[in-house]
Amino acid sequence: MTQKLSVEADWYYAMQEFDYAYRNGSAGGSPTIRTHMRTVRDRLAKALAADPAVESPEPKTKPVQAHLERALDNGLDGVMRSMIKAIDNVKSSLAWEYGYERMPRHIVTKYAYAELLGPSGPVVWPDLVLGLVLFAPRATYPAHCHEGITESYLSLSGHWSENDTGVYAPGSMVLNLPGHTHTITTAGREPVLLAYAWTGDRDSLAHPAMKFSRRSNRARPARGA
Template sequence: MTEPKLTDAPDWLYLLREYETLYRHGSSGGARTIRAHRRRVRDALSAVIKTNPALIAREPADKPVTAHLPRAIDLGSRQSLVGFSRALYRVAHRLTWEYGYDRVPRGLRDKYAYCEILGPRGPIVTDRLILGFVLFAPNTTYPQHHHKGIEESYISIAGAWSENDAAVYAPGSLILNRAEQEHRITTGELEPCLLAYAWTGAAERLTSPGMRFSSPARSA
């Protein structure tokens, strides 16, 4: 049997094109570092699409927080990201939601999960870039953490959230976390929060990201 390719699964291809649109037409806010990151993401994604990468079958999996996904998609469909939200809706039943950590704080298990759609583990296979989604329930605190050797951006699809208590970010906002930059996320009290994310870095780091929460500071 011939190995399935991206062009054999139009719904996945359309979702990737929506990602490309996000990173091509969104604003950098005048920041050179954000402009450069956006370029890296879209250039890598365009290159991946051109190779027509292989698809691997991943077993769909839910976590408790995915009960909030329909509401998050509804919210995204009311905003400027309606095309993106509709493309996500078409593949929502095929997503593999997971935690990504060996140990997840008990209070976080029902309120957080992420899914990868493009990356070393598929379902769209590449080691050039990772794209996926993070979903939070209302009133969630995602503990302090960082990514070694990986630059990360979030684009808000639905819900209000804050990073490091610095500001409130609305749908359409892009936040850039440089490699090793510590960050902590909190979400609003009434609605779920859905973020699209992109990871860039060396292939070996993307293949084995080693996700860990930061150790709590010790008292002097």
């Protein structure tokens, strides 16, 4: 069933939490991150003003969902608790995906993403993609990059690292520019839940392209990683 966003209160408030995070969160003094945050909130503001359709997806499950409740519970103790509560209200309607025809064996039980807003919905909008990524403890997401897409991760729950350059906790934001190769690892005791935002042109968002660092390892694109 299709409804307008203004009618679907839980989805509307979830979108409001993204707006708040990208409007009031810190860019850490980085003009590049600040510009990306402005782009996200401007595109999201246009979406909210247009009152787009919300298409109820068929819920899809993946093994990593066994860690979702723990990730949400942990997030309630952190600075992102308001967004965590909003996500909890829509969790039963999420369609978790891999994004690959063939998943690397070591990550098949430790990763999945769920799109919230974008060309494919559930909140249907062509100029921005927002979603969630869930990782189990001790996960390693292989080195990859996105072509034509600027990506940010907003840490909601758990501790993780990108390219072994730092440890990120709830409230942290990490920016990946188009073509930037990155690997994600998670700590050994707790799951990690990230929100993500993608900006780019409409074709790139509708047909995202991802490249693994190994030339022979190409796959269908995965959103949110």
